[in-house]
Amino acid sequence: MNGEEQGLFIGGRRVEPDGGHYAVVDPATEENIGWAPEASRDQVHAACAAAREAFGPWSRTSPEERAAILGRAAEIIGSRFVPYTELAQAETGATTGTARAMQVGVGMARFRRYARVEPAEWAIPPQINEAGPMGKAGVFGALAVRQPVGVVTCITSYNNPWANPAGKVAPALAMGNTVVVKPAPQDPLSVYRMADALEAAGAPAGVVNVVSGRSASVGEAAVDSPDVDMVSFTGSTAVGQRIAEVCGRDMKRQLMELGGKGAALVFDDADIGSAVAGIGTTFSFYSGQICTAPTRVLAQRGAYDRLVDQLAAYAGRLTVGDPRSPETVVGPVISAAHRDRVESYVELGRKEGAVVVVGGERPPLERGFYVPPTLLADCTNDMRVAREEIFGPVVVVIPFGEEDEGIALANDSDYGLIDYVWSGDVARAFRVARRLRAGGVGVNTVGRNMEAPFGGFKKSGVGRDVGSYALHAYGEVQSVVWPG
Numbered sequence: 001m002n003g004e005e006q007g008l009f010i011g012g013r014r015v016e017p018d019g020g021h022y023a024v025v026d027p028a029t030e031e032n033i034g035w036a037p038e039a040s041r042d043q044v045h046a047a048c049a050a051a052r053e054a055f056g057p058w059s060r061t062s063p064e065e066r067a068a069i070l071g072r073a074a075e076i077i078g079s080r081f082v083p084y085t086e087l088a089q090a091e092t093g094a095t096t097g098t099a100r101a102m103q104v105g106v107g108m109a110r111f112r113r114y115a116r117v118e119p120a121e122w123a124i125p126p127q128i129n130e131a132g133p134m135g136k137a138g139v140f141g142a143l144a145v146r147q148p149v150g151v152v153t154c155i156t157s158y159n160n161p162w163a164n165p166a167g168k169v170a171p172a173l174a175m176g177n178t179v180v181v182k183p184a185p186q187d188p189l190s191v192y193r194m195a196d197a198l199e200a201a202g203a204p205a206g207v208v209n210v211v212s213g214r215s216a217s218v219g220e221a222a223v224d225s226p227d228v229d230m231v232s233f234t235g236s237t238a239v240g241q242r243i244a245e246v247c248g249r250d251m252k253r254q255l256m257e258l259g260g261k262g263a264a265l266v267f268d269d270a271d272i273g274s275a276v277a278g279i280g281t282t283f284s285f286y287s288g289q290i291c292t293a294p295t296r297v298l299a300q301r302g303a304y305d306r307l308v309d310q311l312a313a314y315a316g317r318l319t320v321g322d323p324r325s326p327e328t329v330v331g332p333v334i335s336a337a338h339r340d341r342v343e344s345y346v347e348l349g350r351k352e353g354a355v356v357v358v359g360g361e362r363p364p365l366e367r368g369f370y371v372p373p374t375l376l377a378d379c380t381n382d383m384r385v386a387r388e389e390i391f392g393p394v395v396v397v398i399p400f401g402e403e404d405e406g407i408a409l410a411n412d413s414d415y416g417l418i419d420y421v422w423s424g425d426v427a428r429a430f431r432v433a434r435r436l437r438a439g440g441v442g443v444n445t446v447g448r449n450m451e452a453p454f455g456g457f458k459k460s461g462v463g464r465d466v467g468s469y470a471l472h473a474y475g476e477v478q479s480v481v482w483p484g
Contacts, residue, residue, distance in 0.1 A: 005035040006188075008043060008212070009195045011050035012205025018043055022214055024189055027093030027332040028323050028368045036188045039211040044180075044221035047209040051151040051178040052227040054206030059148050059176040063117045066174055071115035072201035077108040077194075084193055088162055091187035093332040093369070095323040098286055107162030107194065113450075114170040118468060120475075121145040126484050139484035146475040148176035149253050150229030153222045155243075156191065157234040158184035158334050159289045165191050168232045168255075169198075171470035173207065177230075180209045182222045184235075186334050188212040220246070229253060230474070236389075237414075237459045244462075255463040255473050257291070257455060259389040260417035263410035264294035265432060267403075268302035270422035271444070276310045278420065278446040279395060283315050283373035284329045288393035289338075291460075292418045294446060296386055297397045298406050304399045308377050311395065312358045315373035320363050332369040333392055339369040342392030349376045349385040354396065381409050389415070403432065411437045416457030420446060439464070 005021050007014035019038030026033050039047075058066075077084060081104060089099035124142035154168040165181055172179050183191035188210075195210045211218060219239075223231050223246050230253035233243050237258040247254050266275045282293040299307045323331030333339050339362075346360050359374030371392050379386050379396040386396050400406040410419055419438040423429040426443070433441040439456040448454075451467035465473045 006037055006192050008037045008039055008047070009192060009208070009210040010043065010047045011053075011209065012199070015043065017213075019213060019215070022185075024091060024187065025335070026090045027334055030367050030369075033087075033090045034189050036185070036212050038213040038215065039218050039221075041217050041221040044182075044211045044218055045225050045227070047180045047211050048151060048153070048222065048225035048227040050206040051180050051209055054204060055148075055150055055178045058178055058204060058207050061176070063120065063174070063176075066176065067115045067117050069198070069201045069203055070111050070170055070174060073197045073203075074108050074111035074115065076197040076200050077104065077111065080193070080197070081108075084162075084190065087193065088187075088190045089323060091161060091189055092158070092286075092334065093323055094286055095328055095331050096326070098331075099323075102286075103160055103162040103190075106160075107166035110163065110166040111170045113467075114174040114470075118471060124479075141482050141484045143480045145478045145480055146175070146471065147478050149474060149476055150177060151227050152177045152179050152230045152232055152474060153225075153228050154179050154181045155219055155222065155231065155233045155235065156181065156183050158186040159286060159291075161187045161190035162194070164234055165194060167465065167470070168234075169194070169208065171465065172232070172474040173198075173203070175471055175474045177474055178207045178209075180211065180222055180228070182219050183210065183212055185212065185214040223247065223252075226250075230255070232465075232474075233257070240461070253476075255465060256461040257465075258417075258459060258461045259415055260291035260293070260456065260460055261296050261387065261389050261413050261415040262292060262294045262418050262420060263413065263436070263438075264297045264420040265400075265406045265410055265422065266297060266299045266303055266307055267406075267421075267423040267425070267428070268300045269424035270303060271424065272303060272306050272310055274444060275307065275422040276314050278422070278442070279311060280314045280318075281446055282395050283318055283393045287330055287333050287371065289333060289391050291389070291391075292440075292446075294420045295390065295395055296413070297395055298400050298409050299397055300406065301399050301401060304397070308357060308375070308397055311375055311397070315358045315375055318373050320370055320372050321365060322368075330370075330373060330393060333371055334369070336369050338392070339371055342371045342390055342394060345385055345388070345390045345392070346374055346376070346394060349379070349383065349394075349396070352379075352383040352385060354379045354383065354385060359393075381412055387413065403428070407432060407435050411435075414459045417455075417460035418442065
């Protein structure tokens with residue numbers, strides 16, 4: 001990293017930020033890797049105005065033209081894969097495999113996915129209407145047409161500065177929207193590189209804008225601008241609630257992917273090794289900083305002791321340290337403040353009566369913001385560590401008896417993003433899955449189908465995206481009716 005100062009990207013130009021620059025820090029080394037721009041409210045509103053001006057011409061381009069630009073962007077990202085991966089790793093502290101495959105790799109794949117043109121209108125069967133006060137009798141034909149929403153503000157999360165923004169920007173652009181991206185303050189530089197790739201691919205000025213900053217006023221301005229029609233947000237439930245309040249005043253469309261406290265129900269007849277490998281991703285994948293993690297394990301009593309023992313052994317085998325080392329499985333969390341927050345939850349768990357089976361003590365590393373894989377056993381569902389999102393490599397285990405009790409415990413949560421079921425009885429696993437109040441359920445897996453709808457129940461969010469569902473999320477459906 002060369003520590004260069006990054007400018008804002010507004011209306012196709014690099015703009016000097018009114019608020020100066022702030023340091024972006026590598027979580028593994030605590031070293032400054034670059035300088036990100038701090039936008040003012042006026043500059044954020046200028047970005048939204050630029051997106052508004054570009055919307056008309058861009059929305060009138062053909063889906064094929066837009067797809068070609070997205071496809072070229074994917075190719076450009078691929079040609080710059082190594083420097084982009086190195087930057088993503090330096091910003092986030094992700095392990096090399098995660099930065100390559102799950103950050104830049106998935107980001108590139110999402111641009112490629114939305115370079116696929118899909119139908120934007122559907123014929124509706126003709127309807128015979130009898131004469132009445134609303135019009136003449138006759139046959140009426142109709143079309144359902146998917147139209148772009150307009151200007152979309154994309155507020156992205158720090159845990160993946162490629163996959164998360166690409167999952168918003170690519171389908172929004174494919175639908176004919178223009179975007180203002182407000183990246184997380186901890187790792188915004190990768191998002192500016194994404195904008196570079198789109199510009200090089202031929203995206204017209206104003207179609208993509210990027211504004212960043214540590215001040216809450218940057219995000220607020222990106223939401224309250226009168227030029228914004230929709231807000232797509234990934235982050236905490238508390239911030240999502242505030243955004244929803246502001247959007248509600250002007251009836252702005254919203255897509256919210258918020259917090260999670262994924263319940264993993266493990267029944268007596270489950271393949272414990274498979275369950276441990278899936279649940280163990282909370283320890284190993286990006287240090288548990290993922291909203292879909294199976295962090296709240298509900299173990300049937302016949303499997304409880306085996307599961308706790310094997311999870312403890314699994315956690316103890318994971319190497320914590322420099323994410324650039326090929327031996328490392330668990331890298332740092334994003335910041336010192338977040339490390340302190342995760343540690344405070346572990347201490348809270350102790351005070352609440354949980355048993356710290358493994359982890360719980362800061363690793364003896366000279367630099368970096370590290371939290372070891374931590375397992376809290378003998379928990380109850382009313383403990384704060386079982387109810388609140390910790391967003392770190394911490395798993396809590398709660399015993400249950402019969403099937404109905406396990407389902408009730410799983411559903412007794414403010415969250416409902418993704419739950420999981422492990423059972424040797426597949427019929428039971430699917431029966432249980434259908435009773436869980438979550439936007440997604442993994443049956444004997446933590447894997448994802450990237451065409452399946454993604455989103456949450458309850459305080460885990462509003463709306464669905466991924467695959468074709470994202471095109472619906474970033475579109476409005478218009479009906480066109482005519483006499484037959």
